[in-house]
Amino acid sequence: MGGTGVNGAGVRSVARIVARDDGRGGTALPVLESDGPLALRRTRGSGAGARVMLVGAMSGPLGGDHFTVEARVEEGARLSVGSAAATIALPGQAKGEARYDVRLGVADHAELRWAPEQLISAQGSDLYVTTRVDLAPAARLVLREEQVLGRAGEEPGRLTSRLTVRVDERVVLDQELACGPGTPGGWDGPAVLAGHRAVGQLVVVRPEFATEPMTARVVGEGASVVPLAGPAALVTAVAPDALRLRRVLDEALASLR
Numbered sequence: 373m374g375g376t377g378v379n380g381a382g383v384r385s386v387a388r389i390v391a392r393d394d395g396r397g398g399t400a401l402p403v404l405e406s407d408g409p410l411a412l413r414r415t416r417g418s419g420a421g422a423r424v425m426l427v428g429a430m431s432g433p434l435g436g437d438h439f440t441v442e443a444r445v446e447e448g449a450r451l452s453v454g455s456a457a458a459t460i461a462l463p464g465q466a467k468g469e470a471r472y473d474v475r476l477g478v479a480d481h482a483e484l485r486w487a488p489e490q491l492i493s494a495q496g497s498d499l500y501v502t503t504r505v506d507l508a509p510a511a512r513l514v515l516r517e518e519q520v521l522g523r524a525g526e527e528p529g530r531l532t533s534r535l536t537v538r539v540d541e542r543v544v545l546d547q548e549l550a551c552g553p554g555t556p557g558g559w560d561g562p563a564v565l566a567g568h569r570a571v572g573q574l575v576v577v578r579p580e581f582a583t584e585p586m587t588a589r590v591v592g593e594g595a596s597v598v599p600l601a602g603p604a605a606l607v608t609a610v611a612p613d614a615l616r617l618r619r620v621l622d623e624a625l626a627s628l629r
Contacts (some may be wrong), residue, residue, distance in 0.1 A: 382435065382436025382468075383409055383432070383433075384435070385438075386405075386410075386442070387410040387411075388405045388406070388441075388443075389401065389403060389404055391444070391446060393447065397542075398420050399420060399422040410427075412425070414428055420450050421450035421451060421560055422451050423451075423452045423453075424451065424453050424454075425453075425456050426455040427456045432460075432461075432464070433471070434462050434464025434497075435462075435463055435464030435497070438471045438473075439472045439473070439617075440475070441474050442475045442493075444493050444523060445477065445478045445483065447479040450482065452581050453480075453486050454487050456489075459488070459489070460523075461497040463496035463498075464496050464529075466606035470498065470499045470500070471501075471502075472503050473504075474502070474583060476504070476506070476515075478508065480499050480510040481511075482512070483513070484512070484513050485514045486513070486514070490520050491520070493529040493551070496531070498530045499530070499532070500533075500534075501532070503517070503533075503535045503536070504537075512577060512579070513537075514625070515535070515574065516572065517535065518621070519533060527553075528551060528569070529552050530550075530551075530552040530553055530554050532550040533549050533550075534547070535573070537577070539602045539604065544600040545606060568594070568611055568612055569615040571608075571609070571610050572611075572621050574628075576607070576625070577602075581599070581604060582602070585599045585605075586598075586599045591607065594610045595623075596605060605624070607628075609621055609624065
């Protein structure tokens, strides 16, 4: 089972998913474990893939909390993971930053689509998010991250997000973005967010990109595509709000097809 605990340092919770080829043209989920603030629910998938929704059973993460989500997609399996609602980082009674760690692994000839709803950094919160993805050479990935700085009419909290992607044990992307009070200056300037309050990215990994890499270009308003040092491409987008950000990222993903 996933582990959870509550103490003076906040809540600890772990959710785990394992997707496996069921040998009949579909995908089984031999491991689907969660408790505490994180709940996993299998929903109706499409074709040979399995679909899982991440449901927040409590508010948070709050200050001092530490949530972890782990997913492994084994050879030949297909998994899609989303969330039922946005995640809202909130201030808590416990001191210190909250942490949200995502650990993803995809085997050869397996596919993962990771597309949760937005992460909203509420005023007074302090959250550090890490996402680490390890892919085999013939793995496929579509990963979407969307972050909104502050709820309507409020200033953002402090949000630090690091994303690392490795293909065949080689790093193709390792970047960190820090926004909000107390972070290094310039995050809201023209070189980073340029006054926007929604920022997102797509990482697309396909074996065919090794021989036919994407070309760097602007996609729509506020988005760009750049090839990575491997069979991968990165889309980065900024927008004034979450709705526009989603639209821009959807258009960018469609252009990659």
